[in-house]
Structure formats: structure tokens, C-alpha cells
Amino acid sequence: MNMPTETVEIGLTVNGRSHRLAVPASATVLDVLHDCLSLAGTKKGCDMGSCGACTVLLDGRRVNACLALAAQQDGREILTIEGVARDGALHPLQAAFIARDALQCGYCTPGQIMSALGLIAEGGAKSEAEIRESMSGNLCRCGAYANIVSAIVDAASGPS
């Protein structure tokens, strides 16, 4: 039987780099990214799972980092916005966001991009209606939705 502890030792692979971390039992993945790994690209919006700004891929699937307890993620892989570009070149989805002007203030953009990467991997970006439904977990208070959908259409149909 494992006895409850205030601090939990976990191994986490973040953007291809493995880390050993001692995290507070009540810390979220979002807090660990910010406070232990100095990865500030993943944004804290509502901190309640409503806005999607903190979306990351956990073992390849999109999740809200604010609702994921770090202690539960021992041995798992996380991809954040900092790990999306390769060898200094933007990911085609990042390039599409720029080409389509799919942002204004940009605060929701890392979460939008991570969520769209998850959506494309799920094979769910086959129509604009499907993209709109499946991006419902990501809010954009600047209202760049039309251009976000266009960027995802471009990236989903182009070579990845």
C-alpha cells in the first residue's frame, strides 16, 4: 500500500526532454509547466477548464493542463506550444495561423494551436462545421474564430 504524501516524485517527458520532478501533490500540470519548467507558452486563462488556453497534448491527446493533476502524470509525455516548431521552422499549423491572421491579442493562440493539433490527429478536421464543433473547448475573446477555422482547414488539407 502506498501511503499518502505531500510531495510526489514524477518522471515527465516534456517536448522530448525527460525530467525528474518533485511536485506538490496538489499542483496541476499547468502550474508545473510554469513554476518548475519555466515553460510559459501554455497560458492560464480561466484555470477552470472553460477557456482552453492551457491546452497541451498528453500522450498525444489534447487536455486542459489546468484540470490535470501533475502527480497523476508519472511516466507520461507532454507536448506544449514550445515543442511544436522543428529545427527553427514553424509547424505548418503555426504558419497557417500567421497567414490567415488567426489571432489578435494572441493569448489564446497556444491553446488554439495545441487543440487544433489534437483535432487533426483525431481525424476530426474534415469540414468547417466539424472544426467549429470540435474547437468548442477553446475561446477567443478577440473573436478570431473565422480565421482560426480557415487556418485549421489549410493545415489539415496541406502536407503536415
Add this chain to the structure above:
Amino acid sequence: MTSPFAYARAADTQDAVRLAAQPGTAFLAGGTDFLQLWKAGLAAPSRVIDIGRLALDRIEVRDGVLVIGALTRLADAAGHPSIRHELPGLAQALLASASPQVRNMATVGGNLMQRTRCLYFRGADFACNKRAPGSGCSAIEGENRQHAILGTSSACVATHPSDLAVALVALGASLHLRGVAGERRVALEDFFLLPGDTSERETVLMAGELLVAVEVPRTPQRSAYLKLRDRASFEFAVVSACVAAQVRDDRIETIRLAAGGVATRPWRLKACEAALAGARLDDAMLRAASVLAAEGARPLGGNGFKVELLQRTVHRLLADTLVPPPTSP
């Protein structure tokens, strides 16, 4: 406002149940509802038992029943071939739940155990019998557009928020509950309690008892879930309904109906069922039976519209799902 908790990972179900015997303990699965409650100061366990890695995340297709492990993610359940093909109403309810991100984390068991979205419960500045027994109910005389019209009491009018539970009640599901003394089975509709004057007690689950599986009959039948909400997606139901029915020629042979967004627990529509079972399909009959959905409704100041909306939701669901009848085999 938040108080730190200690963490332990359960090695197996027995270990989990044993660890949970101590007061101040909470089970942790997907964490999506728990962390919201904890951050809002509404859950303050001294320790959490992580059950997330127990082997309860499988869906077994057996003769006559589907056994869905309580730790199955909502997204995985929605994508399972047997659920998609045999129980479309269940798949639709799953896909109408939360957001894709949450569906990748949240579990079937956790979804059934989620707490109400009543703003007075979630906002700690108001009286709420569910949060602080005996403090009163702020919703009865307050903002109650989203609240229940059925199953209410003078202590609580909060709705049960789960889409999944509504579909599972219509499909006649039961739960497997594991405690230190062994396992027992409870019909889902008997699992949820009416608020009465103990609205803080929401289910028959005993302290330390763990929900391990959901069993759903694989009855060959039509099923569908219809959810109406204030925006197109990622929102709780204003009104929802699920039907599961066997139709032969133009006659309804068996039917079960349940509604969400309108009641303090997933609400079986027995008066509608009684009017529909054995009846010949025609729109006037469906319309007349749908009116019975609101039987016993007691609307509050801000939610009287739910009476007619519920009746119309049930009618549209029945008309879309049962008409035209299939050609007989």
C-alpha cells in the same frame, strides 16, 4: 481558499477501497470536476487516492450487456464501436458532453459523480444546503432560470448536470459498486437520491465505496439523445431527453424515456412511457404523450419556460427517432 492535500496512488481496487476508509479521503480519477471543486473551495479532502491507473478503463462486450469500466474516458466510450452502433443515444450523449479536451480526461464514473452546476452551489458567497447543510437555498427566490422543475424540495432545486446519466437511465443501466465488504449492483435510476431535506447526499454510494463499472443492456432498439442548450456546444443542457424504444411495424413495443436539465436527478418520464407503450405511431399521439413529460412540474420564478420546452423536446425527439417506422423484417 484551497487547502493542500496529500496524494497516494492505489495499487488495485482493494487497495483503493481500503485507503478510502479513512475520513477526509477523496477518490481521484480524471480530476476534471474534482479540481474545479477543489479550486473553488468546495472540496477540501486531506488526501486523495489516485484510482486513475486501475484496470477499470475497459469496455467488455458480453452476451446481452455491455460492461463499461468506470475509468473509461468519455472520448473512448463515445468512439467504441459497440456503443456507436448499438447504443447511438449513449454515443450522442457522450459527444454532447463538455469539450473535446475534457472528454479526453473525464471518466464515465466521474461524470456520473459530478456535482451540480447550480451557481449558488459553485459560488461560495451564497447560502446553499448542498454545500452547507441548513444554510438555506438561495436559488428558490434567486436566479433560477437554469434550475429544476421536477423532483425539487424546499431545501434544493439544483439540476443534475450529466448528459450521460440521462441516456443511461433511458437505457436501463445499472452500476457495480465495490466496498470493503464486496460488490453490489444498483439500478442507475435508484442510485441518485431526491434532495428532500438532505440535499448534500446525492447518491446511495456509501463512504469509501467505489463505482467500478456501468452495465448497459444490449437490447436491439432505437435510441437517441436530444440536448438543447444556450449555445451550440460546450454547455450544459437547458433541457435534454433520451429515448430507447423497440418499434415494430407502426407500433411502439417497448419504450423508456428520461430527461435532463429539468430535474434534481436524471428524470425518468414514466407517464409518457405508459401512454406510448403499445401505442400505434402517429404524430397526434406522440404530441399528446409528450405533454405528460411535465406531469408534476413545479416551476420557479425564472424557469416556467422549461415546462413547454420539455414537452416540445420530447415530442421532437420521438418524432425524429420513431417516425417513420422501420419496414418490418
